[in-house]
Amino acid sequence: MDSKPKIEELIGAFLDYLALECGLSKNTVLAYRNDLRKFSNFLEKWGIKRPQDLRTDHLNLYMSSEKERGLSVNSVSRNLVAVKQFYKFLVMEGKLDRDILAGVEAPRLWKRLPEVLHWRDVEKLLGGPSLEKPLGIRDKALLEVLYATGARVSEVATIELPDINLEYGYVRCRGKGNKERLVPLGGKAAEALQRYLKEVRPKLNRKGTHTMFLSRVGRPLRREDIWRIVKHYARKTGIKVISPHGLRHSFATHLLERGADLRSVQEMLGHASIATTQVYTHIERQHLKHIHKKFHPRG
Numbered sequence: 187m188d189s190k191p192k193i194e195e196l197i198g199a200f201l202d203y204l205a206l207e208c209g210l211s212k213n214t215v216l217a218y219r220n221d222l223r224k225f226s227n228f229l230e231k232w233g234i235k236r237p238q239d240l241r242t243d244h245l246n247l248y249m250s251s252e253k254e255r256g257l258s259v260n261s262v263s264r265n266l267v268a269v270k271q272f273y274k275f276l277v278m279e280g281k282l283d284r285d286i287l288a289g290v291e292a293p294r295l296w297k298r299l300p301e302v303l304h305w306r307d308v309e310k311l312l313g314g315p316s317l318e319k320p321l322g323i324r325d326k327a328l329l330e331v332l333y334a335t336g337a338r339v340s341e342v343a344t345i346e347l348p349d350i351n352l353e354y355g356y357v358r359c360r361g362k363g364n365k366e367r368l369v370p371l372g373g374k375a376a377e378a379l380q381r382y383l384k385e386v387r388p389k390l391n392r393k394g395t396h397t398m399f400l401s402r403v404g405r406p407l408r409r410e411d412i413w414r415i416v417k418h419y420a421r422k423t424g425i426k427v428i429s430p431h432g433l434r435h436s437f438a439t440h441l442l443e444r445g446a447d448l449r450s451v452q453e454m455l456g457h458a459s460i461a462t463t464q465v466y467t468h469i470e471r472q473h474l475k476h477i478h479k480k481f482h483p484r485g
Contacts, residue, residue, distance in 0.1 A: 225268070
C-alpha cells in the first residue's frame with residue numbers, strides 16, 4: 187500500500203493548522219508547503235514510509251542534499267525548521283508518541299516569540315462587537331471565551347452545550363490527542379455566554395446541533411470562520427491584526443505578568459510538557475527588562 191498520500195495528508199493537516207490556528211500569512215504557509223513537499227519526496231525516494239521511521243542521519247542526508255543543490259544556508263535552515271515544526275505538530279496531534287527530532291538544534295535566527303497583544307488592546311478587541319445586533323452578541327461571547335480560556339481555536343470551535351457550566355464558571359476543552367481539561371471562564375466571559383445562550387443561540391439553532399457557536403445559517407462555526415471574526419474586529423478597533431492563536435499567547439503572557447505560576451498556566455493551556463509553556467517566560471523576562479530600564483535610576 188502506498189503511504190505517500192498518508193504523509194501528504196498529515197502535511198495538509200499541518201498547513202491547515204499554520205493557517206487557521208496560528209494565522210500565518212499565505213506566503214509563509216506556501217513556503218512551508220514547498221519545503222515539506224521536497225521533504226515528502228525525499229522520504230519516498232529513500233523508502234521511508236512513515237514519519238516515525240525517520241532517523242537523524244536521514245535528516246542530515248536530506249540537509250546535505252539540499253546544500254548540494256546550491257541552496258543558501260538560510261534556505262536550508264528554513265527547511266530544517268519546517269520539518270521540525272511538522273514533527274512537533276504530529277506529536278501534538280497524537281500521531282507520534284514522541285518528537286524524534288527534539289534533539290536536533292534549530293538555528294536561532296528562526297526562533298520567534300509568540301505574538302502578544304497589550305491588555306489594553308485586548309480590551310479594545312473585546313469591546314468591538316455591537317451588542318445591538320444578534321451576531322454581535324455571539325461574537326462578543328466568542329471573543330471573551332477565546333481570551334478567558336486561552337483555548338485553541340479548534341477547541342473553541344468544538345465546544346458543545348454540555349461542556350459549559352455557567353454556575354461554576356468552567357468550560358471543558360478537548361485538546362491535542364482528544365485530551366480533556368477544565369478551564370475557568372471568568373465572570374465577563376460567563377456573562378457574555380449567558381446572554382448569547384439566552385437571546386441569540388436559540389434563534390440560530392435551526393438544525394438542533396449541540397455545538398456552542400453557530401453561524402447565521404445555523405451551522406457550527408469553523409476554524410476559518412473564527413479567524414475571520416477575530417481579524418474583522420481587530421481591524422474595526424484599530425489594533426494590529428492578530429490570529430486567534432495570538433489571543434491564546436496573550437492569555438498566557440498576561441497571567442504570568444500578574445503572578446500566575448507556570449504549572450497552572452501549563453494546565454490551562456493543555457500543554458503536555460512544561461517546556462512548551464516556558465516560551466512565555468522569555469516574554470515575561472522581556473517585560474521585566476523593560477520595567478527595569480524604565481524605572482531603575484541606572485536602567
